[in-house]
Amino acid sequence: MNWSLIIFSSIINISVVLLLSPLFDGFTRKIRAIIQSRVGPPPLQSYYDILKLMGKEDLKSTINPLFRFSPYLSVISIAMASLLVPIVGVNPPFNFWGDIFLFIYIITVVGIAIIITASASENPFAYIGASRKMMLHLSVEPILAIALITGAINADSFKIGDIVKWYHLNGPNVSMLLATVCVFLSLQALIGKIPFDVSEAEQEIAEGVLIELSGPKYACVKWANMSKQVLFCLVFSQIFIPWPLTENIFLNILIALSKVTVIIFISTLIETLNPRLRIDQALKYNLTLAGFSITAVFLALLGV
Numbered sequence: 001m002n003w004s005l006i007i008f009s010s011i012i013n014i015s016v017v018l019l020l021s022p023l024f025d026g027f028t029r030k031i032r033a034i035i036q037s038r039v040g041p042p043p044l045q046s047y048y049d050i051l052k053l054m055g056k057e058d059l060k061s062t063i064n065p066l067f068r069f070s071p072y073l074s075v076i077s078i079a080m081a082s083l084l085v086p087i088v089g090v091n092p093p094f095n096f097w098g099d100i101f102l103f104i105y106i107i108t109v110v111g112i113a114i115i116i117t118a119s120a121s122e123n124p125f126a127y128i129g130a131s132r133k134m135m136l137h138l139s140v141e142p143i144l145a146i147a148l149i150t151g152a153i154n155a156d157s158f159k160i161g162d163i164v165k166w167y168h169l170n171g172p173n174v175s176m177l178l179a180t181v182c183v184f185l186s187l188q189a190l191i192g193k194i195p196f197d198v199s200e201a202e203q204e205i206a207e208g209v210l211i212e213l214s215g216p217k218y219a220c221v222k223w224a225n226m227s228k229q230v231l232f233c234l235v236f237s238q239i240f241i242p243w244p245l246t247e248n249i250f251l252n253i254l255i256a257l258s259k260v261t262v263i264i265f266i267s268t269l270i271e272t273l274n275p276r277l278r279i280d281q282a283l284k285y286n287l288t289l290a291g292f293s294i295t296a297v298f299l300a301l302l303g304v
Contacts, residue, residue, distance in 0.1 A: 009088040012253060016260075017082035017234065018075075021226040022046035024260070028229075028268040031242065035272045051157075053219035067120035071217040074113040074224035078231060081106040084160055085234050087256045088249045090168065091161035099158035100148040104141075110228060111137045114221060117213070125211050132198050132279050139286035140196075141191040144235070146293040147179035151239070153300040168242045169291065175299035180240040182293040184213055187263070188270055189286055190231040195270075195277040233263040 003119060026043040033040020051206055060068070083094040084103040092098075111133065117129035152158045154176055157165035189196040213221055237259035277285070 005088070006093050008092040010083055013082045013085060013087055013093055014079055016087060016253075016257065017085075017227050017230050018079055018223075020257075021223070021230045022050060025226040026231055027261070028264060028271075029302055031265065031268045032225050032272050035269075039178045050219045050223055053214075053222070056214035056215040056217050056218075058217060064120040064122075066116050068217070070113045070120070071213065071220040071224070072119040074110050074117075075220050075227070077106050077109040077113060078224055078227045081109055082108070082227075082231055082234075085231065086161060086238050087234065088165055088252055090165045090242075090245065095159055095161040097201060098160075100145075100152055100160060100163070101158065103160065104145045104148065107144075107231075108137075108141060110139070110224065114224070115242075116211075117217070117221065119186075121211070121213075123211050129211070135279065135283060136196065136198065136286070138188060138191075139283050139290065140186050142185040143182055143286065143293050144190060146290065147183045147240070147295055150175050150179040150293070150300045153297065164242045167239075168245055174304045175296045176240075178296040178299065179197050179293060182289050182296065183236055183240055186286065187232060189282065190232045191267065193267055193271045194226065195231070195274045196282050197276060198282055199278045229264065229267075230260060233260045233267070237263055 023043065023046070025046040026041070029045065030040050030043055034272045081103060084092045084106070086092045086095075115130045115133050115137070118126040118133070148160075148163070151163040151167065154170075154173065155163045157163065157166075172180065188194075210218065210221060234256065238256060241259070244255060246255075
């Protein structure tokens with residue numbers, strides 16, 4: 001076991017997902033501004049926003065301890081999940097400890113932490129946002145889970161590194177191709193961007209799940225949302241389209257960042273050019289994709 005490579009890849013993963021996520025968010029804000037014929041904020045504005053919020057007063061709408069600690073749990077969970085995604089090579093840093101079930105569990109905690117924060121805030125708008133987020137959470141994350149299970153069946157292993165290695169060497173079969181398409185079509189909902197931002201919906205429920213957050217807690221939730229965008233884009237680009245892959249680890253990092261940038265650009269175009277869906281429309285869309293992803297599992301079991 002090469003501990004130096006594990007430590008190096010862990011640092012890279014956390015840096016890309018956590019430290020570079022505000023830069024990617026600034027990139028999306030700039031793209032939206034250009035499309036809408038505005039100047040827009042500078043690319044580093046998201047860093048300034050987080051630092052400013054960290055120094056603001058932490059107002060408390062309730063004494064519930066869940067409201068105080070859940071925002072920090074969301075950032076910690078994102079950091080843990082990032083260690084199960086390959087960037088430097090075929091294997092993620094914690095491939096020897098974790099598998100797809102651990103990854104699914106951790107990313108579920110991210111969404112649950114924000115839901116708990118909103119539910120504990122004792123604000124009616126936050127309650128509505130939390131209920132909407134729970135419905136979206138239960139309808140969209142199974143799509144990713146089923147797609148990962150499809151890969152595990154094909155690779156005969158629950159290790160993410162083994163799935164990537166099999167996919168890279170054998171190429172897409174019918175089941176894996178269908179799973180990849182389902183994940184791509186659900187990506188906008190996974191990262192909570194328009195048209196699937198119904199849990200915040202400023203014009204309807206005054207930012208819903210975020211309404212009672214302030215100061216460091218608000219900074220943590222915003223940071224977690226930025227990081228979640230990068231994390232899920234990495235999951236799609238590194239697990240479901242793991243090409244090209246080279247022997248040079250620095251070139252692999254550059255390729256991964258390039259793929260994430262392209263995916264985030266496409267996501268920003270979708271966000272800018274589409275209206276928000278109603279909650280029932282979003283659920284219908286996600287459940288349809290879930291049905292197709294289940295079909296991929298049956299195809300994988302048949303060896304197709």
